[in-house]
Amino acid sequence: MAGKFPLSPWEITEEGFAPENLRENESLFALANGFIGMRGNLEERIATGAESIQATLLNGVFESSPIVYGEGAYGYAKNHETICNVMDGKSLLLYAGDEALDLGRCDIHSHLRTLDMRRGVLRRSFLWHTKDGAELSVEMTRLVSLTHQQLAAVRADVRCLSGETRLRLVSELRPTEISEGDPNDPRNAAGKNRSLHTDRLEAQGDLLLMEQSTARSGFHIFCAVQNRCTAGGTGTVDGSAALWETEAELQAGEFFRIEKSICYTAERIGKQTMSAASPDEACRLCKDAPAFDTLLQEQEACLDAFWEQAGLSIEGDDALLQGLRFNLFHLFQSAGRDGRRNISAKGLTGEGYEGHYFWDTEAYMFPVFLFTEPSIARKLLEYRYFILPQARERARVLGHAKGALFPWRTIDGEEVSAYFPAGTAQIHIDGDIAHAVREYWQATQDLEFLAESGAEILVETARLYYSHGFFSEGKGGRFVLNCVTGPDEYNVLVNNNVYTNMVAEENFRSARAAMCLLKEKAPAAWARLCGALGYTEEEGAAWMEAADRMYYPAPRDGIIPQDDDFLDRQPWPLESIPAENRPLLIHYHGLQIYRAMVCKQADLILAMTVFGDRFTKEEKRKNFRFYDHVTTHDSSLSMAVFSILACEIGELDTAYRYFMSSARLDLEDIQGNTKDGLHMANMAGAWNGLVKGFGGMRCRDGALHFSPVCPEEWTSYSFRLGFRGRLIEVRVTRDGADYRLLRGEKLTVFSYGQAVTLLPEA
Numbered sequence: 221m222a223g224k225f226p227l228s229p230w231e232i233t234e235e236g237f238a239p240e241n242l243r244e245n246e247s248l249f250a251l252a253n254g255f256i257g258m259r260g261n262l263e264e265r266i267a268t269g270a271e272s273i274q275a276t277l278l279n280g281v282f283e284s285s286p287i288v289y290g291e292g293a294y295g296y297a298k299n300h301e302t303i304c305n306v307m308d309g310k311s312l313l314l315y316a317g318d319e320a321l322d323l324g325r326c327d328i329h330s331h332l333r334t335l336d337m338r339r340g341v342l343r344r345s346f347l348w349h350t351k352d353g354a355e356l357s358v359e360m361t362r363l364v365s366l367t368h369q370q371l372a373a374v375r376a377d378v379r380c381l382s383g384e385t386r387l388r389l390v391s392e393l394r395p396t397e398i399s400e401g402d403p404n405d406p407r408n409a410a411g412k413n414r415s416l417h418t419d420r421l422e423a424q425g426d427l428l429l430m431e432q433s434t435a436r437s438g439f440h441i442f443c444a445v446q447n448r449c450t451a452g453g454t455g456t457v458d459g460s461a462a463l464w465e466t467e468a469e470l471q472a473g474e475f476f477r478i479e480k481s482i483c484y485t486a487e488r489i490g491k492q493t494m495s496a497a498s499p500d501e502a503c504r505l506c507k508d509a510p511a512f513d514t515l516l517q518e519q520e521a522c523l524d525a526f527w528e529q530a531g532l533s534i535e536g537d538d539a540l541l542q543g544l545r546f547n548l549f550h551l552f553q554s555a556g557r558d559g560r561r562n563i564s565a566k567g568l569t570g571e572g573y574e575g576h577y578f579w580d581t582e583a584y585m586f587p588v589f590l591f592t593e594p595s596i597a598r599k600l601l602e603y604r605y606f607i608l609p610q611a612r613e614r615a616r617v618l619g620h621a622k623g624a625l626f627p628w629r630t631i632d633g634e635e636v637s638a639y640f641p642a643g644t645a646q647i648h649i650d651g652d653i654a655h656a657v658r659e660y661w662q663a664t665q666d667l668e669f670l671a672e673s674g675a676e677i678l679v680e681t682a683r684l685y686y687s688h689g690f691f692s693e694g695k696g697g698r699f700v701l702n703c704v705t706g707p708d709e710y711n712v713l714v715n716n717n718v719y720t721n722m723v724a725e726e727n728f729r730s731a732r733a734a735m736c737l738l739k740e741k742a743p744a745a746w747a748r749l750c751g752a753l754g755y756t757e758e759e760g761a762a763w764m765e766a767a768d769r770m771y772y773p774a775p776r777d778g779i780i781p782q783d784d785d786f787l788d789r790q791p792w793p794l795e796s797i798p799a800e801n802r803p804l805l806i807h808y809h810g811l812q813i814y815r816a817m818v819c820k821q822a823d824l825i826l827a828m829t830v831f832g833d834r835f836t837k838e839e840k841r842k843n844f845r846f847y848d849h850v851t852t853h854d855s856s857l858s859m860a861v862f863s864i865l866a867c868e869i870g871e872l873d874t875a876y877r878y879f880m881s882s883a884r885l886d887l888e889d890i891q892g893n894t895k896d897g898l899h900m901a902n903m904a905g906a907w908n909g910l911v912k913g914f915g916g917m918r919c920r921d922g923a924l925h926f927s928p929v930c931p932e933e934w935t936s937y938s939f940r941l942g943f944r945g946r947l948i949e950v951r952v953t954r955d956g957a958d959y960r961l962l963r964g965e966k967l968t969v970f971s972y973g974q975a976v977t978l979l980p981e982a
Contacts, residue, residue, distance in 0.1 A: 223888045227538040232335040232546060232887070237323050239270030243895035246273055248886065249335050249342055250550075250569035250898070251364040254557040255279050256372055256484055257568020260333075260342060263312040263360055263374065268324030273895060274396050275305050277568045280561040281441060281486050282575060282631045283415070283434040287638045295617050297638055301437075301631045303564070303575025304416060307430050309445045309482040310362065310374055311392040316350035316385045321358075326350075337549040338527070340366060340519040347381075354383035354470070365515055366522040366553065370505055372482040375512050380470040387470050391447045391480050393428040394461035416441070420499065421462050423455030427506065428462040429499055437632075438489040442499050444506035449478040481509035526552055529942055530592035531949075532910065535935040543884040544910060547903035551588055552596075554900060559602030563900060564631075570897025576629040576636065577603075579649040579707075580901035582656040583826075584857065588904045590656075590663050591911070591941040597660060598669055604653050605673035607633030608680065615684055618644070623683030626650055641712040641810075645705040647688060650681035651723025655830070658730040662919050663943055671745035675734040679753055682731035682763050685724040689766065698771030706782065708823035709855070710804065710813050714783035716771055719827040722834070725770040728763035735760060778842045782824040792816035794852060803854035819847065821855035822862055829864045832918065841869040848874075856882075856891055860905025864913035867929060875913060876931050882906045911939050915950060925970040926959075928952040943967070948978060 224241065225232050234245055242262075249260025257277040265274065284299045314321040323331065327349040334343045341363045348356040357379040365371040378387060395418060419440075420431035428445040445464070447453060453466030468476050483506035485497035510518070530548055534541040554567030562577040563585055581600055589597040604626065610633035611624035618625060627635035628643040637643025657674045660666065666674075689701045701724060706717035735755060738746040749755060773781040781787045801807040804820070825847055828835050835843075844865050853859055860882040866875035881890055883906040886898045911917050914937070916927030924943055930936065930952050938951040946964030950957060957971055961978035968977045 223884070225542075225887065227542055229538070229541055230336065230338045230545065232337075232542070234333040235331075237267070237328070237331045239267060239324065242267065242270040243273050244889055245333075246275075247569045247894050247896070247898050249333060250567075251340070251342055251362060251372075252553045252568035253364045253366050253369060254553070254555050254561065254568075255369045256364050257554070258310055258362070258364055258372060259569065260335075261308075261310070262323070263310065263344075263362075263376070264314060264321045264323075265308075265311050266322060268322050270324060273570065274308060274398075275571060276308050276310070276396060276484075277303055277571070277575065278306055278441065278484060278486055279303075279556055279564070279568055279575075280631060281306065281439050282437055283439075284437045284632075287636075289638070296640065297635045297644070299634065299636060300638075301574065301576070301634065301636045303571060303631065304434065304439065304441070305396045305398050305571065306416065306441050306484070307393060307418075307432055307443045308396045309393050309428075309443050309480075309484075310372065311394065312360070312374060312376055312478070312480070313390040313392065314358070314376070314378070315388040315390070316348065316354060316356065317352040319351045321348065335546075335549075337545055338520070338523060339516070340523050340549075340553070341516065350383075350385050352383070352385050354385035355381040356385070356387075356470075357381055361512075361516075363515060363519055364553070365519065367518045368509070368515075369557070370483050370485055370502075371509055371515075372484075373480065373509070373512055373515055374482070375477065375479045378470070378476045380472055380474050382472050384469065384471040386467060387476055388465065388467040389449075389476075389478050391428070391445060391453075391464040391478070392461055393430050393443060393445050393463075395432070418460060421457055421460070423457050423462045423464065424503075425455060426453065426464060427503060428455060428464055429503060430462060431499055439486055440489065440497070441484065441486045442497055442502040444483045444499070444502040446481040446483075446506040446509065447478065448480070449476075451476070479512045481506050483509065526593065529947060530940060532937070532939040534937045537934055540880065540883050543887055544906060546887060547883065547906050548588070548592075550898055551585060551900060551903055551907075552593065555585070555589065555596050555600065556603060557596060557599050559599045559606055562600055562603045565900060566897025567900045570895070572893065572896030573629070575631060577631065578629050578901075579646070579652045580857065580904075582649075582652040583707075584860075584901040584908065585904040586656045587659070587912075588907045590659060591943065594660075594664055594942060598664075598666065601653075601657060601660060601669070601677070602673060605677055608677065610634055612680065615687075620684055620687040622680075623685075623687050624650070624680035625684050626653055626681075642705055642709045645703065645713055646707070646709075647684065647701075647704050648706060648717070648720040648723050650684050651720065651727045654678050654681045654727040654730055655723055657734075658726070659919065661734075662922050665944055667741060670734060671738055671742045671749075675731075675738055675745075675749060676753065678727065678731035678734050679749070679755055682727050683759075685727055686763060686766055689724070691766075691769065692771070695771045697769065699766040699769045700771045706823045707826055707857075708782065708819045708821055710816075710818055710820040710852075711783060711786060711823075712810075712814055714785065716773055717783045718772055718780065718824055719782070719830075721770055721772060722827050722831050725767045726831075728767035732760040732763050775839075778839065779846050780824060780839065780843055782819075782827075782847075786817065789815060789817040791850070792818045794818070794849070797852075802852065804852060805854065817850055819851040821851065821853065821858035822847075825851075825865050826861050829861055829868075829912070832868065833920070837869060840865060844869055844871070856885060856899040856902035857905065859885075860902060860909045860913075863909045867909075867913040867916065872929060872931050875909075876933060879906070879909045879913065882909055910937070911941070915939060915952065917941070917950075923968065923970060924948075925973075926950060926957065927972050928957045930954045
């Protein structure tokens with residue numbers, strides 16, 4: 221056993237039913253496809269004695285409401301954006317005689333619920349001893365289609381093992397009961413307006429239809445449910461819900477099945493963020509949906525292809541292997557796939573962080589997709605290009621005549637962070653996005669993307685940094701970036717955050733290099749961009765001067781300050797902080813935190829992993845130990861980064877400890893808020909910890925470099941990477957590493973600094 225789930229390489233199984241774990245497990249058992257997200261709610265919705273967080277979420281569909289400031293000021297964010305918890309079409313109520321299925325009251329045995337990560341389904345089974353003397357075997361299967369973006373499906377099979385009963389099944393389509401959340405926790409959507417108005421509710425034979433709309437953001441959402449059952453049924457409208465009901469007399473040995481196809485479409489009046497939708501289109505898609513068995517086959521084939529590309533294995537630690545595959549599965553199913561939606565901090569598993577997209581995407585999640593599903597990686601970058609107009613406008617509001625500043629947190633492209641010191645001031649997000657564009661080019665050589673959108677992103681983000689900074693006489697004529705907040709949100713509005721300056725410097729160099737590359741390889745695209753953007757060679761030369769003269773705080777006794785003043789702050793010994801007062805941000809005023817020498821998450825350590833070639837191993841070792849003692853890890857983004865650097869400096873025990881906390885953070889609910897949704901960036905951080913930490917993978921100058929180590933807890937491990945049209949597998953044992961080219965033309969990689977040429981397998 222590992223925690224409360226049996227160890228299994230491809231499954232997460234809940235044995236029995238624990239009411240106190242229901243909300244947490246609803247996040248763990250969520251299914252999604254990048255557009256539709258369904259929490260793992262029970263089909264019957266209610267279990268007496270258990271608290272539930274009901275949710276069906278549509279990526280990119282949100283409601284807005286004005287941000288009310290006690291003291292407003294120019295340039296503050298204007299509106300909240302909160303993902304909509306839309307109508308519930310997955311519910312299925314069961315009655316045996318007059319007894320309603322209720323896990324909290326009924327005589328239920330052998331209850332199992334399994335998330336099958338090979339097949340992409342949620343299965344549930346149990347025995348029901350009914351009050352009228354029957355014994356029923358109930359099996360339910362749910363999927364959110366990975367091949368049909370607007371489709372989900374549920375199947376229920378009921379078999380009478382003994383006795384007899386009158387079985388009644390009610391398929392529901394109703395507004396979701398919205399959880400209020402904790403108003404004292406800024407990480408969830410408590411108090412935010414996300415209510416929907418029901419505009420249409422119909423029952424047309426076996427088809428149910430509902431239309432909902434938002435009051436301010438202009439969304440119209442349609443849901444159609446097609447019910448299929450050999451016994452036939454009747455549809456009705458009852459208050460706020462549309463119901464389809466069927467029943468049958470069951471005797472011992474008899475079997476009953478119902479299947480429901482659930483289709484969601486959405487459109488936005490006044491702003492076309494996704495394809496046009498209509499009730500007729502929703503109904504057509506639902507009626508034409510493939511049979512349930514066909515959907516199962518398509519789902520398995522899709523995941524077979526994914527696991528073929530993203531395969532990994534670990535010998536010697538079954539709990540870890542289960543956690544890593546769980547993390548990869550949720551990342552894969554939560555990412556937007558159309559260039560109009562991104563991947564939120566909680567994916568589509570809960571309403572935590574209101575469904576917002578952060579820098580987490582590019583800094584943590586993007587690398588996973590880049591080396592496992594590059595087509596998704598491109599779509600995530602296309603989303604940034606899609607919201608580039610809003611980023612340009614935001615830069616103007618902040619006084620920049622040129623450039624673009626991407627929002628710290630957003631859905632639609634507008635900045636929605638009401639607290640600018642820890643939001644808008646994190647201008648490193650521009651550099652994170654620029655770094656992802658650079659890495660995408662290095663790994664794919666996708667010139668089309670660079671010409672169509674990538675180079676424009678690089679130019680506009682470089683312009684923002686050049687406008688924000690200046691050559692400071694007080695710093696010896698060096699280029700400085702003042703009044704910024706780095707990744708560490710416990711140190712705000714600082715001067716010369718090392719990580720921010722490094723991503724800015726790289727941004728300058730990447731933007732200039734991209735324009736030079738286009739001039740050589742795609743001159744027509746280069747000329748178009750120069751004309752559209754007003755770019756000149758002189759501007760590119762100015763960026764290079766800023767890059768060459770970028771300022772960084774000087775080390776003190778070997779310790780690199782993560783900003784100009786960090787080492788001058790008063791130490792706050794972490795051992796003096798009671799465990800119940802974590803995280804600090806919800807127990808202490810910001811001014812108490814900001815004046816202390818304390819970090820929320822990896823900041824300088826992140827710089828040392830992303831830009832590792834700029835630091836010596838001794839610098840990494842000494843600074844790791846220092847920052848390890850001043851970091852609370854209140855952010856789930858932190859531990860995986862510390863693990864990566866610990867691997868590099870040879871502290872494998874520490875690396876393993878941090879890595880394990882990261883890899884099973886949600887399965888073990890280590891941070892105590894899994895109920896609000898899974899921690900997507902941490903999940904990606906665990907993959908990075910395996911591949912970049914223990915595997916030592918780095919991409920330098922268009923080539924893959926590896927310096928793998930094998931912790932003593934494992935016998936061996938392996939992982940696969942897609943790179944420039946190839947698929948390679950790295951297998952590491954305690955005796956060394958082996959590299960195989962599984963697909964594509966020959967490729968040279970570097971192992972511990974030595975070139976290794978991989979040839980196609982015969």
